[in-house]
Amino acid sequence: MENMAQRAQISKISAFEGQEVTIKGWLYNKRSSGKLRFLLVRDGSAIIQCVVFRNDVSEQVFADADALTQESSLEVTGTVTADKRSPLGFELQVKDLKIVQLAHDYPITKKEHGTDFLMDHRHLWLRSKRQHAILRIRHQIIHAAREFFDDRDFTLVDSPIFTPNAAEGTTTLFETDYFGSSAYLTQSGQLYAEAGAMAFGKVYCFGPTFRAEKSKTRRHLTEFWMIEPEVAYFDLQDDMQLAEEFVSHLVQSVLKHRMPELLTLERDISKLEQIKAPFPKIHYNEAVDILKKHGSEFIPGDDFGAADETIISEQFDRPVIVHHYPAAIKAFYMKRDPQEPESALAMDMLAPEGYGEIIGGSQREDDYETLLNRIHEHNLPEEAFKWYLDLRKYGSVPHSGFGLGIERTVAWITGIRHVRETIPYPRLMQRLYP
RNA sequence: UCCGGCGUGGCUCAAUCGGCAGAGCGGGUGACUGUUAAUCACUAGGUUGUAGGUUCGAGUCCUACCGCCGGAGCCA
Incomplete structure (x- = not known):
């Protein structure tokens, strides 16, 4: 990840519309559809959906997006775009991605858990x-x-x-x-x-x-x-x-x-x-x-x-x-x-x-x-x-x-x-x- | 401490009258250009809390123990 886009905090992302920024955080969830990968990235302040389109990124970046697991740490760079489909109002169109650490078998899954397990x-x-x-x-x-x-x-x-x-x-x-x-x-x-x-x-x-x-x-x-x-x-x-x-x-x-x-x-x-x-x-x-x-x-x-x-x-x-x-x-x-x-x-x-x-x-x-x-x-x-x-x-x-x-x-x-x-x-x- | 309830794959749960231990999620493999807990196909994964008992046969019934949950008392 050689480019030096400005660092952005997700909760303040509206100030960066149209600009290229880097977000440092963790993977909250991931969805995919064909040549698209939707990465829900959280940085502690909020969650933003980052869209990885195969034709926009290198093979390595797309493979990395594929390999990401829940709560892996990552740095992601892309352009901030407004999107009505997003609960946040904004998305990141990904250009580059760096895995900081790949998490294995994060215990808390998307389905429900009991209180004792969660505690x-x-x-x-x-x-x-x-x-x-x-x-x-x-x-x-x-x-x-x-x-x-x-x-x-x-x-x-x-x-x-x-x-x-x-x-x-x-x-x-x-x-x-x-x-x-x-x-x-x-x-x-x-x-x-x-x-x-x-x-x-x-x-x-x-x-x-x-x-x-x-x-x-x-x-x-x-x-x-x-x-x-x-x-x-x-x-x-x-x-x-x-x-x-x-x-x-x-x-x-x-x-x-x-x-x-x-x-x-x-x-x-x-x-x-x-x-x-x-x-x-x-x-x-x-x-x-x-x-x-x-x-x-x-x-x-x-x-x-x-x-x-x-x-x-x-x-x-x-x-x-x-x-x-x-x-x-x-x-x-x-x-x-x-x-x-x-x-x-x-x-x-x-x-x-x-x-x-x-x-x-x-x-x-x-x-x-x-x-x-x-x-x-x-x-x-x-x-x-x-x-x-x-x-x-x-x-x-x-x-x-x-x-x-x-x-x-x-x-x-x-x-x-x-x-x-x-x-x-x-x-x-x-x-x-x- | 007292009363009540529950212990089954990693997690959440199902299993009829005591009769072949199953599903979803998560993991793995693959498909899909707008997914919202994405979806779909395939796949691996089990000493049913522990010990004993009844029975041809126990996840299921009985006894004890362990663990947890909820409530009471006391308080913020």
Whole structure:
């Protein structure tokens, strides 16, 4: 391949109409008809059909086109032409072709495969259209999340992954050996974010979190990503408003920038278009009334099960925030409402269409003595929380925050059933490879 | 951990009442000048998850084990 045509990215190919370009990529699929070979070439940005006509190329080039197998890497040079038959709108009339490497027996074929097989080949599965669409939307959601907080003058203050103690008990933590003593993988960055809020006013952290729960459902991973804002001088009302504006922004950003991907996934766009703040906000007791009305066997005072969450969320056309949960079922650090001491100033946001809880948040306990008592009541080691208690000793203020699970949010917005496809390499109870 | 389901070529599946293990895709060979999961012809490819049992005969029935899937609990 001696000629030096300009290099083109397929997604930007319209700018090169009529010109000769070189595309470097991989063979996505190949079809043929007589003296024609249709090469579907992908370069990571998009897929373009490259047409090889026997009379236009050397014998060697035509033979190479014939020999190409699925996912072989190649460089192809030709003229960009507009074509109404093409989904992209453009094709490449091939003049020259160079095989970079010939792939043998690519395991993922054009017919359907089972999830377990595909997950065993997750490193290759990422090349498929559907996975591209999902992961590009994930990228958009993460971009929009950072953009949202950055535009509001939040500072990114990340929390550690190794932690000496548990935020809410130790049973669901992954324990690791840390130079002879124990360290746990974090299950929330929140406590550290609180320290950040006392230093910077408005902060967020964004990173992976780990839960050793033996959960086998479509909503659970053992390793997932969470974005957690925390704000000083913020009460529960402020927190709920921030949460609804945040989620609204994520959805609108995906609608604005990732419509082709949503269409690839056959997402019902009308369901997303109505996701605009404000969201409905209901008291825990109102949620209980809804469950009663719909014949649930729910026992007031308990936390909602998956079926209960679905019943509640089905009453609304956008995410619903449930607040004032019984303090008894909530974490030790949540502040109780002085007006109703049995209730925590806590809130959860339930996504529509049965995707479950995507946000959990609260106003935090800011009184030193009260928090110390809670730590004792929950049988947590006081020593490990000394630094956390310091925050209540040196200029304590009301503050609130929440955590949003990225994978559940991606599953909901993309409309895919299971969270395992919303992360490049899902970690599940039975899945640690690749 | 509990409940339910499924293990058959590389992949996705079929095989009637217990009676010759089959198809499509992928691989190989060939045909075709506009294919869209191209199509067509030919071809290779099997210890039916493992171990035992019932039977003249087991992919099919029974027992145990292993693996996976779905759901529950817990949570984001």
